[in-house]
Amino acid sequence: MIRAAAWASLLLLVAAPLVIIVAMGFGTTAPGVPPVVPPLGAAGWQGSLEAWGLLFADTYYLDAMLRSLRLAGITATLCLVLGFGMALGIASARSPGLWLALVLLPFWAGFVLRLAAWVGLLRDGGWINATLMQLGLISEPWQMLYTEGAMLLGMVHAYLPLAVLPLTATLAKRDIRLEEAAADLGAGRWVVCFTVTLPLAAPAAAAAFLLVFIPAAGEVVIPEVLGAPDSVLIGRAIWGEFFQTRDWPAAAALSTALLALLLLPIALYQRLSVAR
Amino acid sequence: MRRVFLSLGLLFLWAPIALMAVYAFSGSRVPFEWGGFSLRWFAALAQNERLLEAVWLSLRIAAAAATLATLLGLALGWVLARHGRFGGRSLFGALAGAPLVLPEVVMGLSLLLLFVGLQALTGWPQQRGAITVWLAHSGLGMAYVAVLVQARLSALDPALENAAADLGAQRFTIFRTITLPLIRPSLVGGWLLAFTLSLDDVVLASFVSGPGATTLPVYLFSQLRLGMTPEANALAVMMLAFAGLTGLLGWRLSR
Numbered sequence: 342m343i344r345a346a347a348w349a350s351l352l353l354l355v356a357a358p359l360v361i362i363v364a365m366g367f368g369t370t371a372p373g374v375p376p377v378v379p380p381l382g383a384a385g386w387q388g389s390l391e392a393w394g395l396l397f398a399d400t401y402y403l404d405a406m407l408r409s410l411r412l413a414g415i416t417a418t419l420c421l422v423l424g425f426g427m428a429l430g431i432a433s434a435r436s437p438g439l440w441l442a443l444v445l446l447p448f449w450a451g452f453v454l455r456l457a458a459w460v461g462l463l464r465d466g467g468w469i470n471a472t473l474m475q476l477g478l479i480s481e482p483w484q485m486l487y488t489e490g491a492m493l494l495g496m497v498h499a500y501l502p503l504a505v506l507p508l509t510a511t512l513a514k515r516d517i518r519l520e521e522a523a524a525d526l527g528a529g530r531w532v533v534c535f536t537v538t539l540p541l542a543a544p545a546a547a548a549a550f551l552l553v554f555i556p557a558a559g560e561v562v563i564p565e566v567l568g569a570p571d572s573v574l575i576g577r578a579i580w581g582e583f584f585q586t587r588d589w590p591a592a593a594a595l596s597t598a599l600l601a602l603l604l605l606p607i608a609l610y611q612r613l614s615v616a617r
Numbered sequence: 618m619r620r621v622f623l624s625l626g627l628l629f630l631w632a633p634i635a636l637m638a639v640y641a642f643s644g645s646r647v648p649f650e651w652g653g654f655s656l657r658w659f660a661a662l663a664q665n666e667r668l669l670e671a672v673w674l675s676l677r678i679a680a681a682a683a684t685l686a687t688l689l690g691l692a693l694g695w696v697l698a699r700h701g702r703f704g705g706r707s708l709f710g711a712l713a714g715a716p717l718v719l720p721e722v723v724m725g726l727s728l729l730l731l732f733v734g735l736q737a738l739t740g741w742p743q744q745r746g747a748i749t750v751w752l753a754h755s756g757l758g759m760a761y762v763a764v765l766v767q768a769r770l771s772a773l774d775p776a777l778e779n780a781a782a783d784l785g786a787q788r789f790t791i792f793r794t795i796t797l798p799l800i801r802p803s804l805v806g807g808w809l810l811a812f813t814l815s816l817d818d819v820v821l822a823s824f825v826s827g828p829g830a831t832t833l834p835v836y837l838f839s840q841l842r843l844g845m846t847p848e849a850n851a852l853a854v855m856m857l858a859f860a861g862l863t864g865l866l867g868w869r870l871s872r
Binding site: 343344346347348350351352353354355356357358359361362365375379423424425426427429430431434440442443444446447448449450451452453454455456457458459460461462466467468471497498501502505551555556558559560561562565566576579580583584589592593596599600603607610611614 | 620621622623624625626627629630631633634636637640647648649650689692693695696700703705709710711712713714715716718719720721722723724726727728730731733734752755756759764813817819820823824834837838841842845849850852853856857859860861864
């Protein structure tokens with residue numbers, strides 16, 4: 342009974358949408374509501390490869406895909422490095438729960454509102470530029486908003502807690518005597534960190550990396566608000582095909598391509614989280 | 618050394634929020650410009666009817682989605698932890714974990730296509746709005762609840778349930794009096810997590826909502842593109858204060 346209900350909710354809310362999105366990539370655009378002819382209709386198969394042809398017609402989408410993967414990789418690496426240091430600090434603190442709460446609380450300021458703050462700080466006439474000019478460090482506003490740097494800043498700010506969480510959980514449970522033993526045998530602080538602590542935390546580090554990388558690869562809102570308008574990412578391309586061009590098959594085909602690219606990291610993440 | 622990283626990280630996380638909190642009380646029309654102490658932006662919030670409407674809708678959707686997500690997530694977590702190996706177990710596990718890792722934009726578009734397809738086949742849902750957002754957020758939240766419930770169930774001592782069974786309790790009685798109280802923290806935590814996810818979601822709601830139902834994040838996102846007033850700072854302060862007080866209350870109650 343319970344299993345049947347569980348299957349039903351999974352099939353309706355997870356499996357069916359995924360099957361439909363893959364199928365819709367073979368649909369055709371048409372005037373009307375919805376603006377699409379599905380690949381399978383009353384008359385049988387009526388699909389086309391139009392949308393997929395569009396994706397490979399020039400390098401626009403391929404570039405967007407590669408740019409997204411590169412930026413997601415940078416974001417995840419930054420979150421991992423900073424998050425690892427923070428997790429070590431939290432795990433060795435006297436009241437880890439309190440520190441972890443301090444890491445998580447910024448979430449509740451609201452995702453969009455935190456982005457609004459970054460806009461207000463980074464604008465040409467924003468707080469950072471005004472402060473720097475008052476201090477006499479610069480005479481012209483320094484263009485920060487709508488750059489790749491601003492976008493990375495926003496991404497790391499939004500995703501950092503996701504990396505801290507699994508790392509803290511693992512590091513807090515580690516056997517501290519292993520590190521003490523290494524230190525007793527004469528290993529320096531950095532040697533202990535790289536030969537004992539890091540290998541112990543490797544699965545959690547991989548999980549943290551993927552937990553940031555996967556959503557970052559498809560991120561829409563942060564690039565839209567903070568990023569350069571001309572550097573298109575895959576998430577924004579899907580969003581644009583759907584909301585602006587109203588080309589549903591192209592949006593679906595792009596989503597399928599993104600899913601295919603993320604399949605390996607997703608499978609890897611699921612294995613890691615099962616192993617834990 | 619360790620403290621250095623933690624302090625730097627916390628500084629980075631909190632700096633923009635601290636500045637928001639300070640400038641929420643500034644009278645200037647420009648966000649992050651000091652114009653003397655003033656509560657005008659809190660007053661402006663209280664009079665912004667579109668915003669208040671969006672807040673009220675978001676709160677209702679989040680509460681309903683968290684509740685459905687907790688029920689469905691309980692069923693998913695139960696099957697994952699208690700049903701051992703059954704046919705399709707690995708597919709079941711992959712589907713249950715999928716919403717955790719699917720990019721939002723893919724999940725949003727796929728759910729929209731589902732609702733459009735359902736409407737073409739069955740006539741339901743007649744229009745997209747609060748109901749479709751509710752279902753989408755429940756689908757996202759249930760995966761998070763399932764993880765928490767599964768972990769909690771796997772960590773339970775089976776002797777407790779066995780003892781109840783030996784003393785003659787029926788299966789449902791065991792669940793109600795032994796298992797449910799023991800896994801309650803994971804259900805409460807899961808409900809709060811699903812509530813938060815729903816309250817903070819822009820992308821899923823943008824895809825599956827209709828013209829009549831604008832949630833708070835979607836409203837704020839549209840405002841952000843037009844250029845925001847310092848109302849945003851005041852709203853962030855209100856939300857943080859609310860979350861902080863709720864957290865403190867929950868912490869005091871759970872001790």
